[in-house]
Amino acid sequence: MRQSLTAAEPVAELALTGDVARPARLTVPDLLDWPQHTARVSFECATSGVQEHSFSGPLLHDVLHDAGPGFDPARRKDRLRFLIAVTGADGHHALLSWAEIDPDFGRAPVLLAVTIDDTPLDRAGPQLVLPQDRCGARHISGINAIRVDGRYASWA
Template identity: 30%
Template sequence: MSRSSLSRFTLLFLGALIAASSYAQPITISGEVTKSLTLQPADLKAMPHTTVTAKDRDGKEHSYAGIPLVDLLKQAGASTGGELRGENLAKYVIVTAADSYKALFSLPELDPEFTNRMILLADSVDGMPLPAEAGPYRIIVPDEKKPTRWIRKVTSIDVRFAK
């Protein structure tokens, strides 16, 4: 292999390593929780996964697998279930993406005691990992007319209290 070919190969290899390492980022859960969390990719992969079917921007149904957002919030000690009454009903969640795009959810719309809709932090679509432009983690909100809260490249989940 020539010296220039070796240099190009080395640069491509290093670029692939950097891209791969930036792809698998941890997710933080903080704010109005009893325990702030930093979940590594291995932690998220080990958690029980649920599957939902939803139409993406392409208008086609896809099968998304991931962790129900409420399960992540419970793990961090956010108010859920019977605790969601009184002033706890004024708590909300802001999900943030790597590009600083944000979406807001009220805690009751995430909780199975209030809704039948399952909102996921997905890590796969149709049995495959999410593509790099959408993953490694994406919020999936089934049955919304516009997928504007389907945040790609999720980096943080913050629970706040409306005062």
Template identity: 40%
Template sequence: MTRTRNHICSALLLVGVALVGSSCSSDDRVVVVSAAAGPVSSASVATEMAAGQPAGVRVVVGAVREPVTLTAEWLRSFPAQTQAVEFDSSKGRQSHVYDGAALADVLNGLGVVTDPSAKNAALRLAVLATGSDGYRAAVSWGEFAPDFAATPVLVAHTEDGRPLEQPRLVVPGDAKGGRYVSGLTELRVVDLGMN
């Protein structure tokens, strides 16, 4: 994780991006940073997707101090987790094996911002996952945090041994696959306790 954090810091220093302070609001504007290619704009993400290149998963404003774009290579640098899952979907019963990075690991080094005066402030956080088709679903921090429910939520990069074109959010234990967000393009950390 230290190596990953160093990559984040190096990328931020190279492109001269100022980090968001500890008092984030909905009006804060944050540059999304790619570890390899500097700031990523909506237009460049659209261009990459049109060219058939995975655009990565953006971790953006809200309660994140160090916004980044997670590339497929970067996701593979986290300790690999494997989850065999079953869930119901509109296509019937699904059974898959996913490999990927634990969501807790992905967010661990990004300086998640919480209110130090709030009791169990992290439990006010949620992660809103967005797919390439605009579909959104949320998981609460307490669901995947190691010191609470510790559900091994993944940002998966393979399904049944085959690489995914774009990562997928995987929420083991869900009876229905509504929170298995395909074509994952964005993870937004939100403090639900903010006024």
């Protein structure tokens, strides 16, 4: 059962910015508006060994797609040039490609977790969870920023 926060309790917020039509500031309660997925994850942590947890939350793809990424419909496969930078409150960063999470390509079930082991993350903030990763290095706790960036068209 999910407990409500009182007005005095702080709620963590993440800034969704970059090449999107609808930038947003999102909280864990906001992320509950998307379909929720659950993943049991086991990953190796360099400092504390193997970690096993159950996470739930929306797919990163669903949240970003809803923000309206700035894909150019005139450019074939334009979405493949987009990168996603995720930052945690502790300064930890991870970078993903749009192709990794896109259902037409990698289809990785990357979550913006709103719970860990059935504990809500309202105050701590959502977590980036990559169930397919063996190592937990791209797991980001307390996400405070996600930036979608399509500047990499000049690489071609």
